[in-house]
Each structure stands twice: as C-alpha cells, then as structure tokens.
Amino acid sequence: MAPAIIETGGLSKSYGDICALKPLDLQVPEGEWLSVMGHSGSGKSTLMNLVGGLDRPSAGSLRVGGEDLLMLSEDGLARFRREFVGIIFQQHHLVPYLTAVENVMLAQYFHSVPDEAEARSALERVGLGHRLKNRPGELSGGEQQRVCIARAIINSPKLLLGDEPTGNLDHKSTVMVMELLRELRAEERFTVIMVTHNQEVATWGDRTIYLDDGVLVREERTRS
Template identity: 45%
Template sequence: MSNQAAIEVEGLSKRVSDAGGELTILDNVGFQVSRGESVSITGASGSGKSTLLGLLAGLDVPSQGQVTLLGQRIFDLDEDARAQFRARHVGFVFQSFQLLPNLTALENVMLPLELAGKPAEQAARKVLDEVGLSHRFNHYPSTLSGGEQQRVSIARAFITQPALLFADEPTGSLDVVTGARIIDLMFQLHQEHGTTLILVTHDQDLARRCERSIEIHAGRLVAAV
C-alpha cells in the first residue's frame, strides 16, 4: 500500500441470504483514496453505496475482500479493536444527525473526547465556535433547527481531528439553502484539517465538489474518476 493512500479497498464483496436465496449487495469492489483527498460515492438508491461506506468504516464485515485504512487491515482486527481504531482515526456525519437528545450541544460534541479519557470542554467550545454555534452551547437537540443539529454533528465528527471522515447523505434531511451551507462548512473543515473525506450522496452537484467520484451500480463499481 502506498504511504500516500488513506484507504485501499481490495475485492470487496457483501452477500446476504433471504427467503429468495442469496443476494449480492456489493460485488468485487476495489479502489484507493489518497490521504487528504475528497471522494464522493454515488449511485441510485439500493446500489450498495451505504453498505460500502459501512464496510469502509468497519461497521460491517464483508463476505470477502479487505479494507486497509491508514495502513491497517481492519478486518484483521476483532470488533472491539475496530471500534478502538475508529475512535482514534474516524469521524462520522449522518443524515439523521445521531445526536443524543438528553445531552446539550456542548455535551454531544465533548462525548468522543470524554470516551477517550481526554480533556474535552475547551476543545468542544472551540469547534462549536468554528461551526458558528457558540451561542447554542447549552441547547438540547430538540431546540435546534435541522441545520444547527447537523452543525453540531459536524463539530462532533471533527473534534478528535480524525484522519478520515465518512459522511452518509449529510444534507438529505435539510432544505437546499441549509444543505449548501452545511456542505460549505464540511469542505472548509476538510481543507483546514487535511482530513480525508468520503461522502455518500445522490446529489450530483455535491459529488462534483469532491476531487474524485466513485459510482456504484447494482453493487458493482462502474466508474472511479
């Protein structure tokens, strides 16, 4: 694996069985992503792109193939070790925000550092200020707009200064104007922090913001440009 590669995917396949027999969700997918690169994963609903993202993050296990992140073959690790690897190196931004409702914005952002046993409050205040939410520290998710919740989610993803950021349809539940602001913010932080960004989207305008695009069709890689 190249020293410049953040991600290497080799022969990745995912099959599941149901009442109708075996279903292939991903079929022999392979590609590399350089460190600091921004890459979109596109494809129609049901094409396998979210499954691919879950496998890249080690949240799911493939039927065959391997993913190497930052030089580590992640499926050589057990589930606990993969979780520890993610905590050190990976950030996530989800369409549904995934904020804890009983924690304030500040507490949600502090959580990854607290779980790692690191000082958290000052760093959380700084990153919330970076995303324009210094006036919302003590607000609970239910009192924040969708765009504000997504900004909290982005702040939480970046607080550990991850080498890798995975985003799954991050603007899917936002209106067009708010979504555009969120994407501007995400790319700004990606560039400032040198984070490798992998973005699953069906939005072609958003995909074009990335340096490269990987297209999945019916579980197979049809383009990687």
C-alpha cells in the same frame, strides 16, 4: 500522488443471498474528497460501513490508514473507529436531552476524556458558539447537522465519513454545510468519503464514483 489511505482488493459484502457489494478494487489517496453516488440499494452505505469499520466484509482485502481491518478483533475495530474515523449521519443521532456542547463531549468520552473547552471550541468553529446550551429540539436542521460535524471532528480524525449528511436539509443549509466541510478539510487535511444521492453535493468532491447493484460502473474527476 499522495499515498493511498484506503486500499481494497476484491472487496465484497453479502447478506445471506443478497450481494450488497460485488468485488471492488479501489484506492483513495490521502487527503482526497471522494463522493459515492448511486440509487438506493446500490452499495453506497455498505462501502462506507466497511471502510469505517462498522461492518465486516464477506471477502477481499481492506486496508485503511495502514490497518488491515480484516485482521482486527472487535476491540481493535472499536479502537480504529475511535482514533481514526469521524462520521456524520443524515439522521443526526443527537441525544435529545443533552445540550449541543454535551453532545459533542459525548464523542470525547468514547475516545479519551471529555473536555468542555475543546467541545466549545469545536462548536465555535462550526458557527455555533451562541448555541452551546441549546438542546437538539431547539436547533434548526442545519444547526443540528453542524453539531454533528463538530462531534465528528472533535477527536481529529484522519478519515471523515458522511452518510447523506445533507439529505434532510434545504438548499441554503446544504450549501452552508458543504462550505463548512470544505473549510474544515482545508484546515485539518482529513480524507472525506461522502455518500450522496445529490449530484450537486457530489461535485464538491475531487472525484465521484458511481455504484449500481453493488458494482462500480464509472468514475469521474470533479475537481482538478
């Protein structure tokens, strides 16, 4: 088995009196595609935010890629996110007045130096070489999500996080996006954490864990 890229021990998160994630022990091997399922409020997005360095835990231990995230300063967490993590959001979060290639270059700006040739190449990889100069309002939902994928992979992350990335897509667009992610993962060999409500989407992963009221209640292997 591959070494663990994510290791948690008693990881938990509370917001005031509300415990969003109860003590969780979890290991994710490097290169695995882990699907995380559960109803709204089950702790899925909380777990993703902790693993991605977007939020801090209330208790427990959390190591990602050899980094002890609890020991990192705010600047250290920002560096970790820039250099290690790519995120695909459900709501796209594209800048409406920027073109597709400019939206991808924006991710480079926060990482190092924008390179239009690299941004163009990333968009070509996701099948949008003909849409480089289109703004988000001129793209379909599926095309906007592919821009998000290009933006997420432009800095060669080791960990790709998806927060309901197909939640606003129809079935055809969902399948296209999932097939694209599978191809990119095979090429780039990144680890995937995919939060979803959709059982069909979950089966694209190697393993699925189910959260309920902040507790890991079961897991199953979806691919050998």
